[in-house]
Amino acid sequence: MSETSQTGATDPVAEAMRRRDRTDFLPASQRAAAERDAPVPIGHEQTNSQPSTVAAMLRLLDVRPGQHVLDVGSGSGWTTVLLGDLVGQAGWVLGVERVPELVASARTAIERHGQSWVTVRRADPDLLGAPDHAPFDRVLVSAEAAELPGELVDQLAPEGVMVLPVAGVMTRVARRPSGTAITRHGHYRFVPLLSGP
DSSP states (O other): OOSBOTTSOBOHHHHHHHHSOGGGGSOGGGGGGTTSSSOEEEETTEEEOOHHHHHHHHHHHTOOTTOEEEEETOTTSHHHHHHHHHHOTTSEEEEEESOHHHHHHHHHHHHHTTOTTEEEEEOOTTOSSOGGGOOEEEEEEOSBBSSOOHHHHTTEEEEEEEEEEETTEEEEEEEETTEEEEEEEEEOOOOBOOOOO
16 A cells, blocks of 8 residues: 555555454454455454555545544444544544444543544434534545435535445445535445344
8 A cells, every 4th residue: 555646646545444453443353354355244244344445545535634424324433533643633433333343442442542533432323423513624424324314415515425236336425515426436335224123
């Protein structure tokens, strides 16, 4: 993974992935698989996503320092911490996860990484996202929706961006004064986007 572009500019996504070791966010039984470019099971029928997929999603999301970001389906907390690096201490990241055991382990891992501006909480079983903290500048969804979830689009700030897989296709949603711009970026497989226990 290159840390600089062809123009010599630093790649913030590659830098964040270098700083935040995936191993720290995997169960002990799976840590030997941390270097593989493949999804890794983390229990409860969930996975820690393939690193190249995470990198592609984060680049599409185009996170900027100081932004407020929502991480839906935060799982192990790895993407949440990567987002924390991208927003920096002037920003704020909220991860929501429906599995209580994963919330607990993600909180422990995040605490070890010292990001006080990053938090994970249990997802509300009746809601998608975190409308009580909206609007968000960026929303990352690491689970596959059958169709574009309007309730998450509604949580985007003006000029906000969301990246998520929809029916197997990576989708970028950007709010603009003229309306919502949607672009599609290849086929991927994810666990399904669910709410509730």
